[in-house]
Amino acid sequence: MKMSKVGNQTNSQDPQAVNSRVFVGNxxxxQCSKTDVERMFQRYGRLAGISMHKGYAFVQFTNPFDARSACLGEDGRTVLSQILGKCNKIFSF
Structure with a gap:
């Protein structure tokens, strides 16, 4: 599978972007790189950005449906001997 060039912008406050963002905890x-996260989540749809932080990441999809599918598919998955604690779609209120 060819890896695309995914940016690191995951902080847009646009309602569409907020509803297309996934928080990946634990x-x-x-040990897990941005490329590893891209490989995990690209199966759910087009990725717009990934931002890595100590112990968590944000994954920005191009649409909310893909973000929801990723949450359902990845929550509780074991990655590098750790269970992804919270893989949640970010909601705007």
Missing amino acids: LNTF
């Missing part, structure tokens, strides 16, 4: 970021 992520072993010492």
Whole structure:
């Protein structure tokens, strides 16, 4: 599978973007790279951005349906001997 060039912008406050964003918690970021996260989530749809932080990441999809599918598919998955604790879609209120 060819890896695309995914940016790191995941902080847009646009309602469409907010509803297309996934929070990935309990992520072993010492061993898991941005490329690894891209490989995990690209199966759910087009990725607009990934931002990595210590112990968690945000994954920005281009539409909310793909973000929801990713949450349902990845929540509780074991990655590098750690269970993804919270893989949640970010909701705007």
